[in-house]
Amino acid sequence: MKHKLLLPIFLFLSFIARSQEKILDARIWLDGRTMQDLVVAGLEADHGFYEPGVYFRSEFSSLELIRVKKAGFRIDTFETDVQARYLRENARRQPVRTVAAADRSQSPCEDFGSASAETPVNYTYGSMGGYYTYEEYLAILDDMHAKFPHLISERKPVHESLLTHEGRPQWFVRISDNPNTDETGEAEALYTAIHHAREPNSLTHLIYFMWHLLENYDRDPDLRYLLNQTELYFIPCLNPDGYIYNQTTNPDGGGFWRKNRRDNGDGTFGVDLNRNYGYNWGVGNGSSPTTSSEVYRGPAAFSEPETQMARAFIEAHNFEVVLNCHTSGNKMVHPWGYENSVPTPDFTTLAEWLTRESGYLHGSCWQTLGYLACGTSDDWMYGEKDRLAYTPETGTSFWPFIDQIDGNNKSMFQTNLSAAWYALGGAVIRHLPGASLNGNVLQAPFKVRQYEIGTAPVQISFEALSNNIASFAPVANLTIEDFESSSFVALINLSGTLQPGEEVRFVARAERQGQIHADTVVWEFQPSPYVVAVEDDLESGSGIWSPNTFWGATTEYAFSPGKSMTDSPNDVYTEMENFLITKDKVAIPPDATEARLRFFALWDIDPGLDWAQVLVKTDLNAVEEPLQGSLTTYNSNLAQYVYEGTHLYWEEECMDLGAYLGQKFYLIFSMISFSGNPDGRDGFYFDDLVLEYRTESGVHTIELHPECQVSAQPNPASGQTRLHWSGEQGVGHQLDIVDASGKILQQIALPEDSGAYTLQTAGWPAGVYWYRLYSDRGV
Template identity: 35%
Template sequence: MKSLNINKNQFALCLVFLSCLMIFSGIQAQHKHSQTEKYYRVETKLNTQEINTLRKKGLEMDHFHTSDGIITAEISKSDLNLLRANNVKLKIKIRNLSKRIPRRNKRTDKKALRKSNKISASNSAKRSLQQNLNNTIQTPTNFKLGSMGGFFTLEEALTIFDDMHSKYPNLIAKKLSIGTTVENRPIYMIKISDNPTVEEADEEEILLTALHHAREPIGLTQLIFYMWHVLENYDSDKELKTLIDNTALYFIPIINPDGYSFNEFTNPNGGGFWRKNRRDNGNGTFGVDLNRNYDFLWEPNNPVNTTSQTYRGTSGFSEPETTAIENFVNSRKLTAALNYHSFSNLLIHPWGYTGTEFTPDNDVFIAAANYLTQENGYTVGTPFQTLNVIDFGTSDDWMYGEQTDKPKIFAMTPEVGSRADGFWPASSRIVPLCKESLYMNAKLLRIGALYAKITPANTNQNTESLKGIINFDIERFSLKPANWTVSLTATSPFVKTLGAPENFTELTMFEKSNGSINYELTANTPKNESIQLNLNVSNGVWCYTELINLILNGDVTTICNAPTGLSTNTINDTEATLVWNQTNNTNYKLQYRVKGTTDWNTLENLVTNSATISSLTADTEYEIQIGNDCADFSASVFFKTTTNNTLSTIDFENEVEPFQLFPNPVKNIICRTRHY
């Protein structure tokens, strides 16, 4: 038998190869041992009572649509068996969604391309809602589709976050790990603000999350789309800049990286149906539903079924992923949050744990949700109202309901995509769905910030008068109340006066009011002069400005003459009344001083062509000049006060010189004796 000659390097290489093979085999074994169930798209007829009865038996159908009494749902093999065991008649439309999704999406993409070419060729004036959104919102320059059926792999997404920071370091911070998963992957948070690495106490804070559920990649994708939109439009969109400068936007785009990575492994072209995290439950099953693991009415009495898609774990916050969210959220002072899911074209708000009770802020939730969905037309309501389900331990219920360790957060869940889109939309549908979501994100920024929008009636205003009014509307968007003050300022020398600020102290959310502030221009304002007025709105914490361009035109006399004919009317020893010829500008100013001295005394804002100066010194010569707002002072005129002729009382003892009367006794002549 021949001996093998293997050197040290070859031996080390063999060890590395064997180690990698063992690790890969272990991963394969784990994945094989925990493959997801087959998923079906089915149609059936069930009423609400029948659905609730089946749910008590274990039915997990949570995404379905009803049309003409027919329910369309995407269900697991376990749900299919349960329906059949309960004699529910159904029709299977798709037998294996994971395999059919790539083929279905290719057909959808080809159809979308043909439709796009047809619309482009016909230049049709009729546009659907989605087409209008596509025309209104520009796709960010840096946004590109990923390699997983158009969606991003985990590594691609993390690389994008690094690229964002590299391109916009002054707006977006480096991704920061806030915890690790069951499989020891980091859970990243990214912050966007004007000072992303600085804690600014006065800023309102907003949170956007995605991928609680690993099979819902559109949540991650639309957040990346929105993040690029903010970064690329910050300098050109004035309102966006104002809000970003005064708000901290926090993103946790991949709450469940383990589950997401698992779907990438099993379905590298998209279509994986794994939902939960990758917790080894110790009994041959894997995963906890992270959106049932929040410790607010977690419902410990719920039957333990670890195979369930909605298995909520052994206790509230039993999972490191939800614990990371808990710790992060409790460290902030968040006002509002959107926790993205898919699908069903919904915007869901608390409560999820009950179908009959509503939050104390239910009216606010409804108003906010209706506002956020004006463009995409999503259905608004609680989980029970929208999906006929009751969910315990959800992120929205905890974020809003737990108010001891943190303030209440107005948290809602968008369910992005239609029944036709499903969990893995076609690549041609990704950008349109991102645009649908962008409006919700942009409007959440409005209501999460301490923001009231000021809108001048006319930002380019022509006037034929020196006096006018700036009219404006003000609308409150913020969830939080504030006292708003609107003021008018200017730096132009041709602005004579501006009216007093207006206060708005009792605006309710989405309430609109109006106001007006006066202005007056100087008489020497040149015709066609462009004058900038600043319409400012302050919430008591920060202020922003809308610019108004004011132009004086028309038949307006703008010649400003200096006053002439300055003279004295009456003079005495302490006062002098002065008069001059009237001009078209009645805002006169007068200055006077003792002749030969350097310091002037000034009287301003004189509205008539006369004035009296007092506290003068008798028998003193004075110098006077007259002017107005649009002309320098005139040449000097001089006058002299009169002599003081008032007799004073004599102090005989100290002031009068000694005198004698003679002869004595006195006769007809009195003579004073002088001493020399």
């Protein structure tokens, strides 16, 4: 009975103590001291805005600010009650969702790997100021599985027996083509959020990303290829006790509890889970031994069930990359945390690519925030387990307002998606639209993008799947820089004249250091739906272009052998404003439904004051209108799309001319330099230009068929082996087993889109056997 009476009183006191601790928005001046001095004085400095050597601004508890003031720091306070401000402001604001400006599948220009700006259809706002309550979060995982059972597993506990201090499991899900199986050999990536309880926007951007994957698998062949060959794991809420604590104290959002909910036995609660991992745990001043500190490291390395569960999960998998998502600061932090150094340049190389759209500042804790942190998730994951682990810090506050959530979700989208491509690795090959027949030679353009650090030759090979192919012209090995791409045109010699409707089928493979990616191409011969309005391979030099003092044809580089066109054929470019303009106007007839400009380009242009563009103008005195293409970038000073910086590989550009249907205009290439070109750069090159249009009746002639996947376990096998396959939805499949001489040993009809089949191999002689998965639309 005594206990029953004591308990409520204790809880009441604890609530009073908690409610007195106000959260303030403040700037702390460093005045010649360092961030490390701030951390030693008792501050949590993981998240916030750091002006190196000058100040640190974030949201702090009154207790933290008292400590810092005692240590002699000057403080400006912008808001004395961040939680009240949050509730007041948030109530005035509305949720936001963005829809795509146009359906990309309708565009005649498509690129691969490009991100969608559209908020997923299934993405919802939660009831906690726009964020999800814990129950809402679990319901979303269940809803994902109910709607997409073939792509996402049921949620399962991260650990089979361990639970948090308050008795909860952590939950994980797997997104892949066979989500209920851990398929051997598939590349793995891990995404976590909510190490820190008060960072709910890190949870929402993962949910946003997950919905995007699920909703777009069927319609996006690149995404399908990616998910067919990778397993993406998500632990979106690593610290459920802390998260629920915030939800309990602040049901409308704005709760500022950071740590887990360990009872420290001295009236304080919580361990900072991101100081509890066991690599250089507790060294130096990178964490605190004080139980009341926001960066309390716990009584021992891995003392907390939450980090123990995460440790076991990491040890049971082979993650190529891990994103441990936090808020805030618009940064991406990586090892080391415990000392001022970066363990491998790979961290920087990958970080540059992962943050190329968000523009997040990236570096070690010291580089980005000017202090040290020990016992972090990333240090342990890399230091002990050799995983490239990153901590993205999204947004500008712990509780961004409801109308900022969507933008923050998007800011992480490309990072999240690129991490999955990096996990897949290798050089991914994909055909581009625009294959054409030249006599008995099929010319099929391809693009290869390398999701790998370090240059190594990429070997291109082909395999005929239809017997109308006589041979493939060999393709020289490609050498591609980190995360760059390269294009080439495959020349396929056909054995005879094609009949309308006849298909040419083949597989193109890109092998890099033993890793192979493949693309199955089925090209159906039909008279081209596109009508060529202008075509120039630049072999005749000025050809269709007005005479020009600067621009000219060159043999220095060329996409198709011979010549290309460049702004400075004899030297590097100089300070100039120079336009290459067609002699005559180009006309797109009024009955055209689509028009596009295609050419191959490479460039090296000072990104400061110099740029190249493609422009049109309807009359010589009219204003030039710049075109946007799949390779242009937005220059915010000009507020226009341009080519600038370095792009030293030929790549096909495609520009939608849908705005000019029924019009006549001059086509212009411009090269503008105000810098004087101090680095001696070489300017802009283009080759193989085609301006074409189509009318309503046209049909696309080249189609990508979803890659069919087969894997065998065990392999090699004796007695029996189990084949797992996944193919195209709603299409029948057949599996052939072929011996080394090409003889078909067995044919198996597969009724489902995906599944497993046990193959009896006991009677077979030892040797190498091939399997081939057919659908009625591809192999």
